[in-house]
Amino acid sequence: MKKIFTGLFCAVAVSTALAQDIQNNPGSNHGNKFEQLGTILSTPNEQRTASGAPGVKYWQQRADYNIKCELDEKNLVLTGSETVTYYNNSPDPLSYIWLQLDENEHSTVNNANYQSSSTMPSQMSTQMLDRVSGRNTTEDNKLGDIITKLTDASGKKLSYVINKTMMRVDLPTPLKPGQQFVFNLDWHYKITDRLTIGGRGGYEYFPEDGNYLFTMTQWYPRLCVYSDFQGWQNHQFTGRGEFALTFGNFKVQMTVPADHVIGSTGECINYSAVLSPERLARYQKSKTAKVPVEIVTLAEAKKAEVSPASAKKTWVFQANNVRDFAWTSSRKFVWDAMGQNVGNKNVMCMSFYGKEAYGLYSKYSTRLVAHTIKTYSDFTIPYGYPVAQSVEASNGMEYPMICFNYGRTEKDGTYSESAKNGMIGVIIHEVGHNFFPMIVNSDERQWTWMDEGLNSFVEYLTEELWDNKFPSKKGAAYTIVDYMKLPKNELEPVMTNSENIVRFGPNAYSKPATGLNMLRETIMGRDLFDYAFKEYAKRWAFKHPTPADFFRTMEDASGEDLDWFWRGWFYGTDPCDISLDSVKVSKADVDGVPKFAERNGAVNKVAAPMVPVYDDISKVRNRGDKSIQFYTDKDTATHDFYWKYDRGLVNVDQNKYESIMKGKTPSGPSTEALAADDQKKYAGKYFYELSFSNKGGLVMPVIVEFTYTDGTKSIDRIPAQIWRLNEKSASKFYVQDKEVASIKLDPMRETADIDESNNYWGKLPAPSKLQLFKQRSAVNGRNPSYGINPMQVSK
Template sequence: MKLKVTLLSTFAYIGLTAQNIQNNPGSNHGNKFEQLGTILPTPNIYRAASGAPGHGYWQNRADYEISAYLDEDKRNLKGSETVTYYNNSPDDLDYIWLQLDENQQSNVKNADFDNSSTLPKAANDQQLRTTDLPAKDNGYGVNLEKVTDAAGNPLRYVVNKTMMRIDLPKILKKGEKFVFKVDWNYNIPNRIAKGGRGGYENFAEDGNDLYTMTQWYPRMCVYSDFHGWQNHQFTGRGEFALVFGNFKVSMNVPADHVVGGTGECKNYEQVLSSDQLTRYRKAQSASEPVEIVTLDEAKKAEKNHSKQRKTWTFEANNVRDFAWTSSRKFVWDGMNVTIPENNNKVMAMSFYPKESYGLYRKYSTKAVAHTIKTYSEFTIPYPYPVAQSVEAANGMEYPMICFNYGRTEKDGTYSEAIKNGMLGVIIHEVGHNFFPMIINSDERQWSWMDEGLNTFVEYLTEEKWDNKFPSKRGPAWTIVDYMKLPKDQLEPIMTNSENITHFGPNAYSKPATGLNILRETIMGRELFDKAFKTYSKRWAFKHPEPADFFRTMEDASGEDLDWFWRGWFYGTDPVDIAIEKVTVATPDLDAVPKANEVKYKVDKPIQNDFEDISKIRNREDKNITFYVEKDKNAQDFYYRYDRGQEKVDTNKEYSFKVDNMTSLDTKDKDKFKNITAYQIDFANKGGLVMPIILEFTFEDGTKLYDKSSAQIWRHDEEKVSKTYYFNKKLKSIQLDPMRETADIDTSNNFWSNDGTNSEASKFQVFKQKQQEGVRGGANGKVNPMQAAGKKN
């Protein structure tokens, strides 16, 4: 879902944040590079250590046959559904859970997640009303008319706020299916006045409604290997966890309405005029959008409210949800787009009222086509036959259909911000077809796996739309203001959806930025893109969890990224790396080396400082015979020396000279005469480790670049130094010149060779003499065997 600028706040529950466990938190090294083994769930037959589905992976399924009746006069939706639920799990199920999301619109049936409230400085007439205690039912929410098995026998059920449990008449075992029926109705809310994802919008000027029918039917909850039943209450924020299945849906609506929905319409011949049907068939092969319902037809329909009815029939296979829209106000256009990766021919379509015509007619369907093609490049080939954008003054996503905003002024003009916002929200919501409609994460628990991953690919898609597109999420610099916030206003990305204070930055921007940093700065595009596509392919039409993503990204790339997941996803520390000091040193090329005289005494016998209990007991054990006692050839000089059988004067002093350096010759001096050394001292002030990226500018105007991986911090997470030797003088050093690490304080990222924040120094340079290798052998010192005049 595309959030508006306004950020919602809520309160946090203890225990619903994935903890950043550290084995040695008091240390200045090792913690940030510690593996996530103590945090991630243990791999098993369902989810492999590689991040792929295990050989025992399973998921349940639900098929739906639904009929709906839209009563425009009463603004009521009446529905009847037959659900076939397949238990593919190894578990016996004695009840099942369904979601009644529309209960969130009720003031007596909702999830009851209150927020703190205070006295307003000003209030409007809608806000200022007497507090009802007890609350009076506002008339919204699901009214269950009948819940039966396939034969019509009543089923026992319990409604708990936004969740319904059906108690099964007998145990549902592995491999079995259960068929049941539900009849229900609800009053459709005014989505503009009440908020929420579904409802109607009324256009007062022409007296018409635009309906977005979402979360409109009782939907099966997910039963999984990692959670059991995902039956957390729907509060309006944490989105959805849903099972895949096949849908057959019929919608009975006023005859002059135009309907768009998930999947393909199976009866256009019955519901469209002959002209409209001809245009639709033309659009199926068109490379430019064709108006199927024209602007003139939509304007005429606005004026005549038909009392006749039509039924539109849709089918959709292997989808996790179904949504639809209905209005007589719609202009409808479409075109063909072919996905190169699988040669899938997709109908890209848009539905919009006249109020949006100036923008949507020009851009919407083309943006839909661009989005599914670009996402297919970075994830998996788009598999569905349809992709649709509906202008409905909001932003929300469902399989093959999404609802977006983008209206012009009455004179047809629009601002650049509205245009860019419209393009961004269309790309974002159409992109949700991939995350989470296909790569089907648990949005109720982990918003970032849906919103964050999608926002990242949205950024890539915006870039390919227009290189100058003003993306608000994705580039590292755009997350800095959020990362600067006080710690009491932050929580880790790995936090339950309901308990995030700044939801937009946390669920959308920070994860998207993190992935962009991985792609551009840490892994590189080639490694990242392969790993990201691998994750998408592995978990398409399945239920991934965070560990599956983290493990796959490492498994497919060969990069150990646990430090990054730990810092960026489990922590709240910002990036603030500072250049603390630069030491500038020049070589002393005329230095004369001095031979060092080393004085020493021969080594004393090598004996244990303490006779431990194991040695004592081994000596006392008559069953143990030591090897050196059985093999006399193993008893050398040192066997006797250690036991006091050989005498050596260990007080006698010996000496030798170390003379392994010589002065530079003229050729060497000329070679090194322009060398200047620079030791750069860095401080990790923010706490989050990142690569150190440097731009060197020399006095002659040339530049060089260098990048040290984040692992430079592994032995000291607070301070590191890096020394460079250049044959020309530096003018300045810029840390993170492209602002690609989300550093929150760039004022400490620059050094200039003006004498401030630097020290001058000299270092001697000598020529190394050629020496024989002595590793593991003689070192020039007299050993005890030599001192004793012995050879064995």
């Protein structure tokens, strides 16, 4: 899911130890940050190997759906019936199965009831007040899923229990491994005003033309995941943590007003029945078009708004090997499309949007869809589905083959640059979710970063390839600095359950995206990283990976030991703050003959006997044991000068030693003055010793930029392993051919260093001016616009 985070806006673990950074050598300055993750990660087995790949006995469940539903636009009710075939591919017999009832999020009696602290504001909108009032009541508001029938394939009633947003279906007999179970379920629910009551699905009403735009998401009771690593994933749906879902095949029939246009997961298999011949011809033309073709034009959409139809039509869609199914329906839609070749397969890229978004979406949306699936495919695996769609619904949410985004213009058709860039970012992000987690199907409710963070990272790569000047808000290291500066009591590790994260956006989206970009650009290099990242996508496409599978695959496929990075960036909250504490400068002395330093203060004295510094208990007892005879005592042939010297049987005259040593260099090789050529060779060398301290606690590479007196520069990249023997301080000795004027750490801001004031030595850059201003409040929702935008001025 895509959100806009301004400034600093905003575990239930698989095992107790999984998200803990267990220290190997606590209290020490080494032996912690570079130790292997070991038992922090789950134990490899036949389902998940130590390499990070699926094992020889990997398995996952499957659920196929045949659904019929009808949209009652007048009464705002959706009624449906579904036949589900559930396949038990696990080695375990199952006595019950769990379904998700996400619509119960809106129920006053069946919601998850996850409450957080709240305060009384000084001002609030009436919509916000109504929302709070609705949550505080105990009276049943009649929202949520109403189950009207649940039977097995033969029509026999099944027992079930609804626990808030989850539903347990008790099976008549245990479902054995390899068996399948078919059941029928009828239900209905009242569709809610998404913009008023909140949530991902519902309707938006347009009072100007009296029409609705429906986003039908999380709309049918759907199977939870049963997996090898945690059994049933039946955590409650609170509205934040998204979904762990089972792959399967869908056939869905949607009956809607005849003038509605539907966009949906999957492919429509009855376009010939629901489209006019003219629209069908346009659709066929769009398959090979190089630019978007309008299947439903703006004029047609406007006309439909003023003359609603009373008849109904049924659209039928088929989707195979998907984990979910969503759709949208409205008479307001303009619909355009074009084909995009991905992996020698033509993918239909399509957009649906009302007149309110026409000025932006007709120009950009479908082109962005095509760019996104092509770019993501290049970085991961070829896009696995036949369709990819973007729907403008003043929203930001994703489902297989379809996503809901925002990006409306002013009434005059102009728009601000922030509105345009926000639309570009959200479309790329939500379309990109087709890869993470729709195909590489991680558990979003447990580990949000595995879909949002990975997706935000590839979103950043895709934005960069869309426009080199695009102002990406996450991915580059410097964008996470403000978050990393926060006090520790306001932070939690990336490895934290979604419901327990305070600053959701930076933690689950930006920090993991930044970390992956650091790995790619600064730590591993693009070639190694890209190969390993592709390998992860290939291994876990259409499967259920865990964090351990990702960490292990990245190391296994690259040959890089990255446990230190996972520990620091994903399991910890320490920031990067590397300080350049001091610089020692020396020049070569090429004229004299060097004197060697004294060793233990005895260079000019006769070397003392080399005997033990302490007469230990073993030596004392051995001497007292009359049964022991020492070899050198028995064999006098071993009595050399030093045997006697060690025992004080011979003496060396100190005066004689000094007389002999006069004029000689003691303790080492003989030396001589440098020849003229060597003097010339080494006279111009400059020597520098740089001392660093790790003030933030996070070990990272040290990037050193030298600026020389002649104005040239050079960069040395020191790997993070320089900290492995001392995690708090390090130093590096340099030999330079030119004199250094200044030194700067992390010149390209690659490591998210939170304090750049201690990164300099020598001549500092001129200070910039800080402009002060008083902030005005935003007045235009997700895309705040102040005054007249430049586009209006140009008109």
